[in-house]
Amino acid sequence: MNLNHRYINNSQGQPEFVILPIAEYEDLIMKASPFDDENAEEWENIPVEASEDGNELIPNDVVNIMFEQEVSLLAAWRIYRSLSQAEVAKHTGLTQSAISQAERKESKPQKKTREKLAKIYQCKPEQLEL
Helix, strand or coil: CCCCCEEEECCCCCEEEEECCHHHHHHHHHHCCCCCHHHHHHCCCCCCCECCCCCECCCHHHHHHHHHHCCCHHHHHHHHCCCCHHHHHHHHCCCHHHHHHHCCCCCCCCHHHHHHHHHHHCCCHHHHCC
């Protein structure tokens, strides 16, 4: 890895960005992938507890994304996990179009689809439906 990177500083002279070769960037992205079993221990599980009435709780950040960006619950989970529709499609074996359709607000994805998405989003399938 090349340690002679070029930096872009902010107005106070502090490094804010770094310029690095695309190969190094791609290597960093691959190492940070939540789907890489080698790095699984680096990812934090989000504890989820069922409420008294048996409904699953949804993290506040996911709910905020839903309202602030006016997207469905499925789209909010994807955004929360910093994934694109294409990345989700690749890891589920579905098409990007199918993911887009599942993310429509009025959509009711099948249980099998919710289970695949829950695995990727590291949540329970029940947390993907309101």
